Amino acid sequence: MMYPGMMQAEPQPPISANVRMYLRVVGFVVVASAIYFYGDFIEMPDMAPYM
Incomplete structure (x- = not known):
């Protein structure tokens, strides 16, 4: 059984x-560079209580 629109191209x-x-590669490089160069400015929580 065929329905209308089934033969249309995607x-x-x-x-x-x-x-x-x-765009994915450029986005990854930008994010990785930002973390590498500006990661020291971000305060990360201490994970000691969870270990």
Whole structure:
């Protein structure tokens, strides 16, 4: 049994796969760099009570 719309092509994503991969890599590098360079300014809680 066929329903209307089953034969339609899938909608194309608004951003191509290469652009999405590039944005993921750039985002990862930016976040990793921010943690590396500015991580000392963030106060991390002491984990001693949980160990």
